[in-house]
Amino acid sequence: METIRLEFQPKIKAKILELLSSFSSDELKIVQEDPDFEENKRKLDVSLAKIKNGTAKFYTFEEVDTVLEETISKHEN
Incomplete structure (x- = not known):
């Protein structure tokens, strides 16, 4: 199947x-x-531009794990 997008007057x-x-x-x-397609597309385009121009911040698995563990422990109480 193919997909097309139509814009029309209500x-x-x-x-x-x-x-x-x-x-x-x-x-x-x-x-x-x-309904959020355009906003999501805009955010992804910004992220892609940062990756392409070298300004994106990347994290290792260990860094993400540490942040998640800290966040979880902060909210356990």
């Missing part, structure tokens, strides 16, 4: 859905878009 949504409903579920599947 007033024609019913017409579009009526047309699309004429296809079987084997032919067409309507997938609701993630």
Whole structure:
């Protein structure tokens, strides 16, 4: 299957859905878009740019484990 993204005026949504409903579920599947897609994409683009330009901060497994252990122990009480 292929996926496309449509942008349309709200007033024609019913017409579009009526047309699309004429296809079987084997032919067409309507997938609701993630409402946070654009914001998530922006954040990932910023992260990727930092990786590419060398300004991203990376952590070893041991460093992450230490931070997690400290956080867990702080909130256990």
